[in-house]
Amino acid sequence: MSIIKMENISYTYDKKKNIISNLSYEFEKGLVYSIVGKSSAGKTTLLSMLSGLAKPTNGEIFYNDLSLSKINQFDYRSKYVGVIFQSYNLLPHLTAEENVILSMDISGKKIENKKQVALELLKSVGLNEDIAKRKILKLSGGEQQRVAIARTLSFDPDVILADEPTGNLDQDTENAIMNIFIDLAKQKNKCVILVTHSPKVASMSDVKYELKKSDIQ
Amino acid sequence: MYIFKNSLKSIIRNKTRNILIFVLVLLIAISACIALSIKNSADLARETMSNSLSITAQINTNRQKIMGEQPNLEDKSQMKDMLSQRLSIDELKNYATSEYVDNFYYTCSVSLNSSSDMEVYETTNSNVPEFGGKEMGGPRGGMQNQGDISIVGYNSHDGMTTFIDGENVISDGSVFDEGSTDNSCVISYELATLNDFSVGDTITLSNPNKETETYKFIISGIFKNETSDVYANQIYTSYESLKNIIDSSSENAEEIENDMGMTMSTALMDTTNGFFVFSNIDNYENFCKDVETMGLDTDTYTVSSSDVNAFEQSLLPLNNLSKFTMIFFVVILIIGALILIVFNIFSIREKKYEIGVLTAIGMKKSKVATQFLLEIFIVTMCAILAGTAIGALASKPVGNYLLDEQIQSIQTDMQNQNKNFGGNFQGTPPSMGGDMPDDNKAPNSENGAPENPGVAGNNYITDIDTTTDISVLLSLMGMSLILTLLSGSVGIISILKYDPLKILSNRT
Numbered sequence: 001m002s003i004i005k006m007e008n009i010s011y012t013y014d015k016k017k018n019i020i021s022n023l024s025y026e027f028e029k030g031l032v033y034s035i036v037g038k039s040s041a042g043k044t045t046l047l048s049m050l051s052g053l054a055k056p057t058n059g060e061i062f063y064n065d066l067s068l069s070k071i072n073q074f075d076y077r078s079k080y081v082g083v084i085f086q087s088y089n090l091l092p093h094l095t096a097e098e099n100v101i102l103s104m105d106i107s108g109k110k111i112e113n114k115k116q117v118a119l120e121l122l123k124s125v126g127l128n129e130d131i132a133k134r135k136i137l138k139l140s141g142g143e144q145q146r147v148a149i150a151r152t153l154s155f156d157p158d159v160i161l162a163d164e165p166t167g168n169l170d171q172d173t174e175n176a177i178m179n180i181f182i183d184l185a186k187q188k189n190k191c192v193i194l195v196t197h198s199p200k201v202a203s204m205s206d207v208k209y210e211l212k213k214s215d216i217q
Numbered sequence: 218m219y220i221f222k223n224s225l226k227s228i229i230r231n232k233t234r235n236i237l238i239f240v241l242v243l244l245i246a247i248s249a250c251i252a253l254s255i256k257n258s259a260d261l262a263r264e265t266m267s268n269s270l271s272i273t274a275q276i277n278t279n280r281q282k283i284m285g286e287q288p289n290l291e292d293k294s295q296m297k298d299m300l301s302q303r304l305s306i307d308e309l310k311n312y313a314t315s316e317y318v319d320n321f322y323y324t325c326s327v328s329l330n331s332s333s334d335m336e337v338y339e340t341t342n343s344n345v346p347e348f349g350g351k352e353m354g355g356p357r358g359g360m361q362n363q364g365d366i367s368i369v370g371y372n373s374h375d376g377m378t379t380f381i382d383g384e385n386v387i388s389d390g391s392v393f394d395e396g397s398t399d400n401s402c403v404i405s406y407e408l409a410t411l412n413d414f415s416v417g418d419t420i421t422l423s424n425p426n427k428e429t430e431t432y433k434f435i436i437s438g439i440f441k442n443e444t445s446d447v448y449a450n451q452i453y454t455s456y457e458s459l460k461n462i463i464d465s466s467s468e469n470a471e472e473i474e475n476d477m478g479m480t481m482s483t484a485l486m487d488t489t490n491g492f493f494v495f496s497n498i499d500n501y502e503n504f505c506k507d508v509e510t511m512g513l514d515t516d517t518y519t520v521s522s523s524d525v526n527a528f529e530q531s532l533l534p535l536n537n538l539s540k541f542t543m544i545f546f547v548v549i550l551i552i553g554a555l556i557l558i559v560f561n562i563f564s565i566r567e568k569k570y571e572i573g574v575l576t577a578i579g580m581k582k583s584k585v586a587t588q589f590l591l592e593i594f595i596v597t598m599c600a601i602l603a604g605t606a607i608g609a610l611a612s613k614p615v616g617n618y619l620l621d622e623q624i625q626s627i628q629t630d631m632q633n634q635n636k637n638f639g640g641n642f643q644g645t646p647p648s649m650g651g652d653m654p655d656d657n658k659a660p661n662s663e664n665g666a667p668e669n670p671g672v673a674g675n676n677y678i679t680d681i682d683t684t685t686d687i688s689v690l691l692s693l694m695g696m697s698l699i700l701t702l703l704s705g706s707v708g709i710i711s712i713l714k715y716d717p718l719k720i721l722s723n724r725t
Contacts, residue, residue, distance in 0.1 A: 048718055053577060053717060053718040054718055074576070074579045074580065074581045074582075075579070076579070077577070077578060077579035078578065078579020078580065079579070083577065083578070085577070085721065087721070089573070089574045089577060089578075089721055090574070091571055091574055091575075093226065093227065093230040093231070093571075094226065098226070102219070102223065103578055105219035106219075106575070106578060106579050106580045107579065151578070
């Protein structure tokens with residue numbers, strides 16, 4: 001059964017340029033999806049629509065058969081869908097640990113010992129306690145990417161949307177992160193949707209979806 | 218709870234901006250605290266004084282209205298007649314039945330001539346109480362001869378305010394009995410010494426219009442005034458004794474020609490006055506309304522009290538100060554709010570990215586706005602509390618300094634005005650506006666009014682015990698809330714309008 005379904009969605013930019021046209025697709029739990037395509041193919045736009053940050057010009061997106069237009073977009077992003085942004089979008093005045101805890105707070109989910117959970121999540125993406133206590137600006141790009149992943153995992157969403165999640169990571173860490181996503185899909189029955197340029201990431205995914213010319217007007 | 222924690226973190230991590238806001242609000246709070254404390258003190262002083270003040274009032278002709286409505290010269294005689302109208306004792310007694318009146322007494326006064334074997338004291342003070350002057354009614358007609366001795370008859374000892382106040386003190390004998398008709402009287406120590414009078418002696422006085430019409434008074438007491446000789450040529454007796462004399466004079470009156478060739482009666486012309494006593498200002502003010510419902514013709518008569526004028530005048534510098542500080546407070550508040558709004562516009566621009574991230578990860582805009590407001594509120598509240606503490610300590614010395622400046626300014630104006638009038642200015646003091654009742658311009662010490670309210674200024678409240686109490690604190694808290702909402706409103710509008718995707722895309 002699909003957890004996210006797109007029905008004939010289109011996205012027009014500035015009322016003139018069609019980014020995506022009449023796209024339909026269904027995403028299921030327990031699978032890792034890779035959305036690939038050329039630059040400006042609309043991959044990030046598609047991810048924004050799936051996360052509720054952008055609304056399709058036409059068509060509808062459903063989450064558990066419920067139209068996104070009928071779900072509070074803030075609740076949707078804080079409880080059901082975790083987004084890993086390409087530019088991380090972390091709060092610079094907070095530490096890595098505090099960024100993760102803040103996400104748990106915003107979700108409103110009851111999580112015991114949030115500090116410990118945050119440290120464990122950071123550790124799972126390869127960040128030790130010393131790095132966890134540092135402010136974001138004192139972390140490298142790769143470390144910030146991992147904090148962003150840990151933040152998304154913090155409130156245990158059903159769907160994980162990631163825009164180039166391994167873009168700034170070395171080969172080993174890329175493997176490690178991909179393993180985390182695969183584990184989440186297989187063991188925790190999550191739906192993981194990745195936008196990537198990396199053939200390696202695409203090959204490790206269960207489903208590879210390429211945004212083709214036919215999708216773009 | 219996490220919103221509060223986030224606000225605290227944000228405050229601590231944006232020190233420079235928040236210190237600037239803190240200092241600005243601190244200055245506003247100090248000014249506001251001082252202004253509110255001074256206003257509080259003025260209100261408290263007014264309340265305390267009005268509760269403890271005993272007020273004496275009279276019903277006199279409404280000179281202002283009569284003169285204002287009769288500006289033509291042809292109406293001069295009519296105006297004179299209107300001005301000389303008096304309510305009878307019975308009418309005054311009727312108004313005294315008002316529930317607001319605490320006590321009522323009345324006097325009558327006439328002027329008589331001393332006999333040939335009696336000397337009159339030459340007073341050194343030019344400001345002799347004139348029982349025939351404006352305050353006490355004035356001689357009707359103005360054609361009669363004036364005597365050199367004033368006789369005042371009291372129906373009650375309550376009316377003898379100079380004795381009650383201790384200005385005049387019986388040094389020998391005792392005061393006449395209330396309601397007595399035996400012509401017993403009290404005379405001044407000066408008159409007694411000059412004429413070698415003592416208690417039990419009889420003095421003879423005559424009608425200044427008819428020298429053969431004489432009246433005898435028995436001295437029951439001699440009074441002394443340690444500070445002034447203005448009462449030296451005054452004799453006090455009971456109302457009833459004096460009334461008998463006036464009635465007798467009226468019965469035996471003749472028609473004579475005066476120096477100007479005009480016909481006049483030899484009957485003694487008396488001036489009768491009723492005095493209403495109130496326990497506080499509220500009762501006085503209620504009485505002013507009550508007499509209208511009781512039928513007083515307010516076109517002709519008005520209720521006035523020199524005590525109320527003196528009371529208002531004593532609070533004048535404090536009220537002025539309170540008014541000025543409140544204006545200052547409002548100006549500071551407006552300027553402060555504007556500066557804070559500008560600060561917050563810049564602040565929200567700085568926070569645009571943070572707002573974008575928070576909303577992108579699912580934080581509701583209302584919660585983001587709450588966090589933003591909370592940040593301003595915490596900084597503002599801390600500054601208000603610190604400002605209140607400093608303001609509370611500073612309000613007394615600053616308040617007293619400003620009050621002193623205010624008094625000096627008023628006194629300088631008065632002195633200059635007085636100097637312009639050759640040292641005898643009796644008009645409206647500066648800053649009192651033009652609404653002072655006419656009777657305050659001719660004060661009469663017998664009525665308990667200040668000796669010279671236009672000049673002295675000695676009755677002012679010169680020291681204030683400024684109180685920064687819970688009401689001031691609550692007002693400042695309210696101010697803090699208003700400042701927060703005002704200055705934060707721009708930020709909230711921005712937050713509600715922001716689109717997280719746009720913010721984050723622009724940054725990328």
